Amino acid sequence: MDLSVAQGLLICLLILVPLLYEWSPSFKFFCKMAFFYSWILALAVLAIPICAVRGRNVENMKVLQFMLLHIKYLYGIKIDVKGWENFPLKEPYVVVSNHQSSIDLLGMMEVLPSRCVPIAKRELMYAGTVGLACWLAGVIFINRKKTDDAISVMSETAQTMLKEDVRVWVFPEGTRNQDGSMLPFKRGAFHLAVQARVPIIPVVMSSYKEFYNIKENKFTTGTCVVRILPRIDTKGLTPDDVADLADRTRQTMLSTFLQLSSTPCPASGEHAGHTPCSAERETHDVQ
Numbered sequence: 251m252d253l254s255v256a257q258g259l260l261i262c263l264l265i266l267v268p269l270l271y272e273w274s275p276s277f278k279f280f281c282k283m284a285f286f287y288s289w290i291l292a293l294a295v296l297a298i299p300i301c302a303v304r305g306r307n308v309e310n311m312k313v314l315q316f317m318l319l320h321i322k323y324l325y326g327i328k329i330d331v332k333g334w335e336n337f338p339l340k341e342p343y344v345v346v347s348n349h350q351s352s353i354d355l356l357g358m359m360e361v362l363p364s365r366c367v368p369i370a371k372r373e374l375m376y377a378g379t380v381g382l383a384c385w386l387a388g389v390i391f392i393n394r395k396k397t398d399d400a401i402s403v404m405s406e407t408a409q410t411m412l413k414e415d416v417r418v419w420v421f422p423e424g425t426r427n428q429d430g431s432m433l434p435f436k437r438g439a440f441h442l443a444v445q446a447r448v449p450i451i452p453v454v455m456s457s458y459k460e461f462y463n464i465k466e467n468k469f470t471t472g473t474c475v476v477r478i479l480p481r482i483d484t485k486g487l488t489p490d491d492v493a494d495l496a497d498r499t500r501q502t503m504l505s506t507f508l509q510l511s512s513t514p515c516p517a518s519g520e521h522a523g524h525t526p527c528s529a530e531r532e533t534h535d536v537q
């Protein structure tokens with residue numbers, strides 16, 4: 251009897267959960283996000299022993315990158331990369347990118363150059379297996395609540411970049427933002443580039459609004475364009491130039507973001523209205 255009650259409940263669940271998943275966008279959103287985080291926590295369990303062989307080493311970022319690349323297929327997210335030629339091959343540089351959501355991880359892993367480590371909030375270090383995997387891959391953690399600490403970590407980073415030939419990826423908005431624009435840029439990334447005398451490479455990820463919106467609990471399939479912009483040189487600049495450098499970079503990134511995100515394609519095909527027009531993308535390509 252007990253067994254049949256349990257079986258009955260299980261059958262109800264097996265029917266109800268998929269129905270709820272299809273009918274309730276909030277439930278679907280919750281499931282997709284929960285799976286996203288759980289899957290990455292689980293993948294980190296596999297990554298940790300592989301990375302531990304080398305110890306804390308930026309080369310381990312390749313292991314994480316390789317293990318995360320498939321997630322876009324699980325979620326039906328097409329990532330369309332433009333401007334590969336703007337990632338120079340040899341020298342260190344600072345990549346700055348807009349930050350809409352934790353799913354930026356997908357676009358980031360798609361284009362992450364070799365020997366490039368992200369700067370992340372310190373809280374991520376305590377995110378269980380993910381924190382340990384990030385530490386082993388050389389992610390640089392900063393304490394956003396202590397500006398002096400954060401600045402001194404970034405100054406050390408300027409030395410490390412040059413001594414150990416490392417590139418750094420920074421989200422200069424400093425927090426996630428999905429309001430259709432970009433927050434004012436914090437200046438750490440630009441001080442870093444000026445101190446290390448290395449170029450800045452802006453990377454813009456187009457708006458997720460057509461397929462992902464946390465406020466509307468929307469998470470469907472779609473396309474994100476990741477555009478790598480030409481380098482911005484910092485040679486000869488001083489700390490006094492940092493504010494202007496940050497403003498110029500933001501302006502360039504914002505106009506690219508708006509262009510990439512605003513032009514829906516004429517109704518055609520599966521992703522109609524989700525992707526920027528290819529005609530518009532071509533215009534960018536020849537710039």
Ligand SMILES: CCCCCCCCCCCCCCCCC(=O)SCCNC(=O)CCNC(=O)[C@H](O)C(C)(C)COP(=O)(O)OP(=O)(O)OC[C@H]1O[C@@H](n2cnc3c(N)ncnc32)[C@H](O)[C@@H]1OP(=O)(O)O
Nearest residue numbers: 293294297317370371383397400404424436437438439441
């Ligand atoms: C297979 C399994 C896999 C498992 C793992 C999967 C994960 C894989 C890895 C992926 C990891 C991805 C992680 C992404 C995480 C993204 C984040 O966490 S975003 C949040 C953290 N990042 C940032 O905050 C970066 C941007 N922030 C800054 O640059 C800030 O400026 C700051 C350095 C943090 C300081 O911020 P704040 O305290 O708010 O102060 P400000 O107003 O910005 O600055 C005050 C003042 O100081 C000047 N200044 C800033 N930096 C420097 C410097 N380096 N040198 C000198 N001076 C500096 C600044 O100019 C201000 O002065 P001003 O006079 O007002 O100009």
Ligand SMILES: CCCCCCCC/C=C\CCCCCCCC(=O)OC[C@@H](O)COP(=O)(O)O
Nearest residue numbers: 287290291351352355376377378380424425426
């Ligand atoms: C035992 C502890 C378990 C903790 C579980 C934590 C789950 C974490 C699991 C997977 C993390 C996936 C990697 C996400 C990487 C992106 C991180 C991110 O986007 O951080 C946000 C940060 O940029 C800005 O933070 P805020 O917007 O200011 O907030």
